[in-house]
Amino acid sequence: MTGSFCTLIQWPGPATATGFLQLRLMPLLEREPPLAELEAALHGALAGRGRVVLVSGEAGIGKTALVEQFTHDQRHQVRVLWGACDALFTPRPLGPLHDMAAQLKGEWPARLSAGGPPAALFAVFLAELRQRPSLVIVEDVHWADEATLDLLKYLSRRVAGAPALVVLTYRDDELGVRHPLRALLVDLAASNVVVRLPLTPLSVGAVRTLLGERRLEAESLHQQTGGNPFFVTEAIAAGGGLPPTVREAVLARAARLSLSGQAVLRAAAVIGPRIEPALLAAVTSAEAYAAEECLSLGMLAAHGEALSFRHELARQTILETMPPTQRLALHRLTLVALRRSPAARADLTRLRALSALSMLLQVTSQKDEAERANQAALAVLEPLTPNRELIFAYNMEAWLRLGRNDNAGGVAMAEKGLALARHFEEDGELPRLYEIAGLCWLYLDHARGLEFLERALALALKIEHVExxxxxxxxxxxxxxxxxxxxxxxxxxxxxxxxxxxxxxxxxxxxxxxxxxxxxxxxxxxxxxxxxxxxxxxxxxxxxxxxxxx
Ligand SMILES: Nc1ncnc2c1ncn2[C@@H]1O[C@H](COP(=O)(O)OP(=O)(O)O)[C@@H](O)[C@H]1O
Ligand SMILES: [Mg+2]
CATH class of the missing domain: 3.30.70.3090 (ORF SCO4226, nickel-binding ferredoxin-like monomer)
Structure with a gap:
């Protein structure tokens, strides 16, 4: 029933009357249960028991993909009307209804532009739905204008007697307590026409399927992306690094936080994948509500006592876009706070902080402190299962050892980092070989530099067909x-x-x-x-x- 299809599909897109063609090459994974529920609800609707289905989940979880797949599957059975709410500064009143009017054609567009009391329009739209079995999709209702929310409330109270299935998609992680959609959801909660379909992240197995033959590591990619299909597919397309699309998505979201919220987010990014609220409070002077704000906008998530970024890729984005001096200052504060809480030593969070700190200290020539920090990181990271942090710490160690003329030791560390990089990164080997060669050169170890250059070039000759x-x-x-x-x-x-x-x-x-x-x-x-x-x-x-x- 779920589609692995490589055909051109017609999307009844709201933007144009004709819609546009979209080529879906990726199979939709692990969505059999929600598709089956949608199908059952449609079945009931076609028999005159109209329903409202709420498809919810964070951005990128696959809400649009799910409804596209469903409408594609059902398009011969039922008329599909598609409307979308947009993230506009000045929302179009009844935007989705305008989208659908364009698909209904006839007198509809004229009727809408003539205006009139909304309640009259709603009644006419309901009458239209009673005429013919319909699948009504309203996408992204977290951005709905007030008139649209009224329309949805009106429809949900009367749909039971119509041959219509109304599917609403929305981001449930972005609804602050005062979000206007909340009132509608409360209203719907008491209704017996509502079917809830919260979408869950993909499993490691699905990530492995999406990876196919590629040499990236499924567990690690799953952990980095939290199984969010958008992040997974973008990271795969980018070959393992941080894709610009993800960066943009994360930054756009972070920009919606208040200044205090953004400060908390940066501190949280430095602290690491697991954030203890006490540590966050020690590192940032922002008020507690700023952390709440990060939670309600879905940037951070709560796991029992601790907090974490919803996605590791989001954390990396925030880290990478921070000025180095600010990062250094936050690392220092984190380290100071950690020294005061030795109980928490065994968690990856601070390891990342320690090795990153080590890097930053190295840049500012505080070698002794850098060496101690990196040694501490290695001591905890090495016994764990292979992880990306360890690549970082090995490379750091290579840099530090070469810097104090322990060339053999430095190169041995670089080799360890290289072996791990091969395990975690597709196409990571060649640039790293060049880099190690460059590092040896920098410390005037020409013989070793040549050795690495030779290996790099042997690989380049193989990959790039150069002789x-x-x-x-x-x-x-x-x-x-x-x-x-x-x-x-x-x-x-x-x-x-x-x-x-x-x-x-x-x-x-x-x-x-x-x-x-x-x-x-x-x-x-x-x-x-x-x-x-x-x-x-x-x-x-x-x-x-x-x-x-x-
Ligand atoms: N179940 C899935 N299996 C594989 N890829 C998926 C799945 N769900 C979504 N995707 C892909 O992830 C990306 C984001 O999905 P999308 O439906 O746009 O998310 P949303 O509407 O929730 O923001 C799209 O490229 C989509 O093709
Ligand atoms: Mg969507």
């Missing part, structure tokens, strides 16, 4: 035998700070790839021009920075 054409194996032209081979280039280029490292040509021999160490893309271009080499594209391979660990 190596240098006569001798990789070596730095500034050291050893190949220095003389490269000297015609190096002499002048050194002036621009450009060191030519390696050259490759593509398998079809139409393109050459040069790797060089340089201060800027402009310097590379100048050096190339001086040597009459046509430069097409210059791609920067970042030298490892602490920020690239995150």
């Amino acid at each position: 190596q054409t240098l006569a001798e194996p990789l070596s730095s032209p500034t050291h050893g035998a190949s220095a003389s081979t490269a000297s015609p280039l190096l002499g002048d280029d050194a002036l621009d700070g450009v060191i030519w490292l390696h050259t490759y040509v593509s398998a079809d021999r139409c393109r050459a790839y040069c790797i060089c160490d340089a201060s800027s893309p402009g310097a590379v271009r100048r050096a190339a021009m001086r040597n009459s080499l046509p430069v097409d594209r210059i791609t920067e391979v970042r030298i490892l920075t602490p920020y690239s660990f995150t």
Whole structure:
């Protein structure tokens, strides 16, 4: 019954009279029970027992996908009328009714634009529903204008005798106590025509199905996204990183908080995946209501005594968009507060805080404190099941050890981080190899730098179908035998700070790839021009920075 369909479907979209075509390639997972309930309710409605179905859940949980699937399945049985409420600063009064009038055609559009008392319009609409079996979808009623809420109240009180199924979708996690939709919901609660369909997150198994052959880890993706299908599908499309769509969605939501609410959210993001209210209070001076606000807008969720971000991806977004100085200040406050509560030591929250703190301290050259913080993080993270925090802490440790001339130790740590990254990230290996090579270079360990560069390039050759054409194996032209081979280039280029490292040509021999160490893309271009080499594209391979660990 549930659809795994790859066909073009006609969405009776509200925006245009003709609707638009949408291609759904993803199967809808784990929605058999709500689809069956919708079908049963429609069955009753067609027999004259009209019903109102409330499809609720947070943004991205799949409300629209569910009703689209359902209307697609039922479109031959019943007339579908589709209306939507929009998040407008000035809501269109009766917006959804206008949408549906456009689909009803005939005298409807004229009747609506003629205006008149709403109650008369409602009565005419109800009469229309009594004429023909109808499936009425009103999407996103958390944004409904007051007139629409009145219409829905009117309909829900009279639908029982009509061959109509009215399906309302709304975000239940964004309804503050004074939200106008609440009054309608209270009204509906007493009604016996209402069917409630709260949608639940996807399971790890469903996330695994969506991942298919991709090399991301289902458990970890599930944990990061809280099983929210929107976050899952976007994160998969982005190959594991933080997709811009998720970032935008999270920031748009956070922007609706008051300034105190936003301050609490930032502190909570720094504290970590699990937030004890006492710790939050110690770190932020905001009033308690600000935390309440984060809860009622659905950014944070309560789990027994503790709070957490509803989605780990949301927490990452807030962290990443915070200025480093502010992050550092919050890390410090968190650490101070944690030192006062040793009982809480075993939880991931502070590990993340500790290793991130370590990174930030490193940037500000407070090495001893950074080392202690990272050691503390490693001591707790290593015995746990493999986790992303550990990649971060290993890389941090590599950076710290190389910094104090323990090159072998640093590289061993980088290798551990690399092995874990391979486990967690699709396509993560190549950039990380380049980065470790860069890190060794930075600390003047050219031999090890070359080793990593060689591994990176071997992988690049495999992935990008580029072949190596240098006569001798990789070596730095500034050291050893190949220095003389490269000297015609190096002499002048050194002036621009450009060191030519390696050259490759593509398998079809139409393109050459040069790797060089340089201060800027402009310097590379100048050096190339001086040597009459046509430069097409210059791609920067970042030298490892602490920020690239995150
Ligand atoms: N059960 C599901 N299985 C797979 N993908 C889903 C499922 N539900 C939703 N999606 C996908 O997740 C994304 C968000 O769903 P959507 O219906 O727009 O959420 P909502 O309307 O609740 O905000 C869409 O890309 C949708 O295709
Ligand atoms: Mg939707």
